[in-house]
Amino acid sequence: xxxxxxxxxxxxxxxxxxxxxxxxxxxxxxxxxxxxxxxxxxxxxxxxxxxxxxxxxxxxxxxxxxxxxxxxxxxxxxxxxxxxxxxxxxxxxxxxxxxxxxxxxxxxxxxxxxxxxxxxxxxxxxxxxxxxxxxxxxxxxxxxxxxxxxxxxxxxxxxxxxxxxxxxxxxxxxxxxxxxxxxxxxxxxxxxxxxxxxxxxxxxxxxxxxxxxxxxxxxxxxxxxxxxxxxxxxxxxxxxxxxxxxxxxxxxxxxxxxxxxxxxxxxxxxxxxxxxxxxxxxxxxxxxxxxxxxxxxxxxxxxxxxxxxxxxxxxxxxxxxxxxxxxxxxxxxxxxxxxxxxxxxxxxxxxxxxxxxxxxxxxxxxxxxxxxxxxxxxxxxxxxxxxxxxxxxxxxx
Amino acid sequence: xxxxxxxxxxxxxxxxxxxxxxxxxxxxxxxxxxxxxxxxxxxxxxxxxxxxxxxxxxxxxxxxxxxxxxxxxxxxxxxxxxxxxxxxxxxxxxxxxxxxxxxxxxxxxxxxxxxxxxxxxxxxxxxxxxxxxxxxxxxxxxxxxxxxxxxxxxxxxxxxxxxxxxxxxxxxxxxxxxxxxxxxxxxxxxxxxxxxxxxxxxxxxxxxxxxxxxxxxxxxxxxxxxxxxxxxxxxxxxxxxxxxxxxxxxxxxxxxxxxx
Numbered sequence: 001x002x003x004x005x006x007x008x009x010x011x012x013x014x015x016x017x018x019x020x021x022x023x024x025x026x027x028x029x030x031x032x033x034x035x036x037x038x039x040x041x042x043x044x045x046x047x048x049x050x051x052x053x054x055x056x057x058x059x060x061x062x063x064x065x066x067x068x069x070x071x072x073x074x075x076x077x078x079x080x081x082x083x084x085x086x087x088x089x090x091x092x093x094x095x096x097x098x099x100x101x102x103x104x105x106x107x108x109x110x111x112x113x114x115x116x117x118x119x120x121x122x123x124x125x126x127x128x129x130x131x132x133x134x135x136x137x138x139x140x141x142x143x144x145x146x147x148x149x150x151x152x153x154x155x156x157x158x159x160x161x162x163x164x165x166x167x168x169x170x171x172x173x174x175x176x177x178x179x180x181x182x183x184x185x186x187x188x189x190x191x192x193x194x195x196x197x198x199x200x201x202x203x204x205x206x207x208x209x210x211x212x213x214x215x216x217x218x219x220x221x222x223x224x225x226x227x228x229x230x231x232x233x234x235x236x237x238x239x240x241x242x243x244x245x246x247x248x249x250x251x252x253x254x255x256x257x258x259x260x261x262x263x264x265x266x267x268x269x270x271x272x273x274x275x276x277x278x279x280x281x282x283x284x285x286x287x288x289x290x291x292x293x294x295x296x297x298x299x300x301x302x303x304x305x306x307x308x309x310x311x312x313x314x315x316x317x318x319x320x321x322x323x324x325x326x327x328x329x330x331x332x333x334x335x336x337x338x339x340x341x342x343x344x345x346x347x348x349x350x351x352x353x354x355x356x357x358x359x360x361x362x363x364x365x366x367x368x369x370x371x372x373x374x375x376x377x378x379x380x381x382x383x384x385x386x387x388x389x390x391x392x393x394x395x396x397x
Numbered sequence: 398x399x400x401x402x403x404x405x406x407x408x409x410x411x412x413x414x415x416x417x418x419x420x421x422x423x424x425x426x427x428x429x430x431x432x433x434x435x436x437x438x439x440x441x442x443x444x445x446x447x448x449x450x451x452x453x454x455x456x457x458x459x460x461x462x463x464x465x466x467x468x469x470x471x472x473x474x475x476x477x478x479x480x481x482x483x484x485x486x487x488x489x490x491x492x493x494x495x496x497x498x499x500x501x502x503x504x505x506x507x508x509x510x511x512x513x514x515x516x517x518x519x520x521x522x523x524x525x526x527x528x529x530x531x532x533x534x535x536x537x538x539x540x541x542x543x544x545x546x547x548x549x550x551x552x553x554x555x556x557x558x559x560x561x562x563x564x565x566x567x568x569x570x571x572x573x574x575x576x577x578x579x580x581x582x583x584x585x586x587x588x589x590x591x592x593x594x595x596x597x598x599x600x601x602x603x604x605x606x607x608x609x610x611x612x613x614x615x616x617x618x619x620x621x622x623x624x625x626x627x628x629x630x631x632x633x634x635x636x637x638x639x640x641x642x643x644x645x646x647x648x649x650x651x652x653x654x655x656x657x
Contacts, residue, residue: 019497019524021453023549023574025556165459166449175452182453183575185551282498282524283450295471296502297449 005319010199013322015315018198020178020285027185032200034105039207044100051096052211055129056086058093059215062223062376067346072362075229075369079379080216082240083351089381090212090240091122095191097208099126102189109133109184112191113177115142115170115236116307116354117149118381119193124158126191134158137176139169142306149385167300170236170310174284194237195314198285202314209243216376217247224374230365231256233378234357235328236272236308238317240380245326255327258317259361261303262330272301273330274313275321288315304333304389305353307381335360337393340383350383353390401490401518402543402566405440406601412567412623413614413655414441414603415630415648416494418461420470421447422639424478431482433645435489438652443521443625446475446495453523455578457628460635472503476515483516490518492545492566497525497533505536512542519543519566527563547571550590554597561598568602570594570621578628580607583617591620611654618655626651 005012018028038044052058060081069077082090095112102110110132114120120136127134136153140162143150153160166172174197181190192201195209213231220228231248233241235258245256263271271277278289283298291299291311301311320326331339339359344350351359358377369375383390405412417430427444434442447462447470454462479491493512500508500522512520520542525533527546537544543565548557551574561568572587573580587604594602604617605625614624633644 017529018526019529020526021523021549021571022526022547022560023551023571025526025549026551026553165463171450175450178452179455179576185574279502282496282501284452285524290498292498292502296499297466298498 005316006199006203010203012202012316012319015280015286015288015318016199016202017287018285019282019287020198021182023182023185024198028198028200030105034101035200035204038101038104044104048097048100052093056092056096057084058211060084062216062219065347068343071342071346072366074366074371075373075375077362078228078374078376080212080244080376082212082378082380083349083382087118087122087125088384089118089122089352090209090243091119091193092125093211093243094193094205094208094239095119095122095126098189098191098204099130099132102132102191103130105189107187107189109135109188110191111135111137111177111180111188112193113137113170113173114193115139115173115309116305116352117142117146117153117385118307120158120160121149121152121156123191123193124153124156127158128156135180136160137163137173137180139167139173140164141168142170142173145389146306146385147388169301169306171298171301171312178284194239195242195316196237196284196286196288196312202286202316205239206242206246206316209239210246212240212243212378213245213247216244220376227251227254228376229255229373230369230375232259232358232361232365232375234259234308234354234380235275235313235317236261236310236354237312238314240378242314242316244378249325256325257361257365258326258328259357260328260330261305261308261336261357262332263302263304265332266330270302271330272303272308272310274311275317275328276330280318283312286315288318289313289321304336305357305386307352307354308357329361329364331357331360340390341394349379351379352381352383353386355380400543401488405490406567411618411655411657412440412601412603413652414443414623414625415439416443416445416625416627417630418445418447418458418465419475419478420465420468421461421631422464422634423468424470424474426639426641428478428482429641430644431478431489431491432485432487433641434648435487437645437649438656439489439648440623441490441492443492443494443627444475445627446472446493446499448496448499451496453576455576455628457579457631458577461631472499472508476511479515479517491516492519492521493517494521497522505533509536509540509542513540519545521545521569523547527560545569548594550574550584550586557594558597561600564600567622568598568600569625570602570604572604572606572608575606577606579609579632583607583613587617588620611650614651615654615657618657623655
């Protein structure tokens with residue numbers, strides 16, 4: 001096994017770290033300490049397991065998409081059905097874990113950022129379960145394009161704060177959540193939704209999401225006595241991808257492919273392909289690849305999917321890109337819509353626009369695969385929240 | 398040779414440090430403010446570099462940063478403005494306040510060497526806690542370029558002691574839990590925290606975040622070596638639609654309050 005990452009200072013190679021205002025250092029130290037206790041405490045681990053099974057609905061199925069496989073007529077395609085989790089996406093795996101941590105730290109208030117609203121809904125849900133107050137910051141643009149999730153969060157008792165600064169999307173929601181945390185650090189827990197931010201968040205969120213890959217690996221081995229050849233997952237901040245890949249990183253023969261949002265194309269300025277087109281820099285407490293201009297100002301990302309609309313990426317992905325262990329590709333809004341359509345029509349499953357990017361990449365990947373090979377796609381969430389966007393793009397007679 | 402900051406600290410006077418955003422409302426005004434602040438008796442200027450994602454800043458400095466960025470302000474402008482006022486013979490110490498990414502992207506060593514040549518006197522990076530980036534620390538040390546560090550009310554004792562040792566010139570004490578911006582009241586624990594911090598270090602301690610009125614400045618100076626004021630100045634510029642008169646009058650009041 002290669003060296004354990006992150007190191008004691010929270011670095012994955014040169015990426016990661018803790019680039020935050022001094023005010024937050026103590027809170028991050030306390031969080032890291034609490035998390036180590038959390039991992040050792042068998043009673044809490046059992047509680048987490050119970051919540052994941054009885055409340056979130058784990059384990060999620062690994063479904064063989066036979067008609068989709070026939071369509072490409074190459075390798076067999078499997079879907080890891082995170083869309084069947086309670087609240088409709090993998091985000092609940094992380095929010096249950098972190099809400100337990102918040103309770104352990106004695107915090108009474110959760111703040112979260114959200115793009116597509118899936119993490120917001122999962123945070124509001126976890127807040128209900130543990131009797132915590134919840135404030136969700138969401139870019140004003142996203143509040144409008146993900147209206148269903150905003151309504152859900154409000155029903156769940158969360159306060160949704162529209163963020164009108166900057167690009168009015170996930171990046172700005174995260175700035176605002178951090179500002180809230182700096183202000184209310186004594187009673188507030190910052191429930192970060194992806195594998196980004198300052199240490200220990202990238203490690204913690206990866207660990208909570210790694211249940212995706214653990215289940216996939218176990219079920220695949222049991223059913224087929226071998227490992228899949230390819231893993232494909234979409235990457236915005238990168239939590240579902242990290243969750244799927246992590247348990248396979250030592251299986252060098254398993255090819256991991258992260259699919260970013262190319263928006264209107266990586267040759268334009270309207271994309272969110274951070275690893276494909278970005279450069280290393282510092283944002284939101286971490287060193288990682290970022291979309292930035294020649295002056296080191298952060299650029300606006302663009303994607304049809306609010307959940308991928310982020311100019312940064314989790315530091316472990318930057319590390320895995322540089323090491324070559326994971327390959328990162330980018331597909332356009334149009335490819336994603338085709339992916340959505342394909343899965344809906346062939347399998348009767350409506351994916352969210354985020355994993356639609358992973359599905360959209362299959363037309364490039366499948367011709368290179370063989371019949372005796374297998375591909376696992378992480379279906380990180382379901383598409384209900386995107387129906388309004390789809391409606392605009394895809395007219396039905 | 399003593400640096401401009403060292404010379405200032407030797408005077409053992411209370412210090413008034415004024416923050417402005419580079420290029421807000423335009424670069425010409427920044428130059429003018431540096432000149433007028435010097436005349437008004439300001440001791441140090443914190444020259445804030447606008448960043449797209451200023452997560453330690455409240456709405457006022459977010460606003461001035463966005464306005465400056467819309468005008469296309471770059472790091473080169475900081476060098477240009479500073480060397481120009483140095484050529485005019487203005488010796489007011491100028492600390493460059495910037496988030497880490499613009500400096501990291503520019504290249505740390507290259508940045509420091511250019512900053513020194515231009516006549517900047519030090520750097521303060523709110524999202525770079527001490528020790529987080531050894532390359533930056535090394536580069537500053539090698540060039541003898543002072544890096545000023547922040548201590549917050551949440552900083553534990555041992556860490557505060559270490560930060561105090563590393564901070565060059567002075568220590569920036571963050572008065573409150575939160576972001577920059579005007580406040581009607583400052584937290585009650587600031588006095589006790591400052592007393593504690595003074596027992597840990599002999600270095601000058603300047604207090605910033607939230608300081609908005611001459612009364613607050615006067616009070617804080619009883620427990621510290623001086624104050625740093627930013628958002629209140631920017632708000633005067635904003636209310637005056639970019640004219641400098643009100644801001645300068647306000648700064649004069651603050652200087653009087655601090656110097657007693």
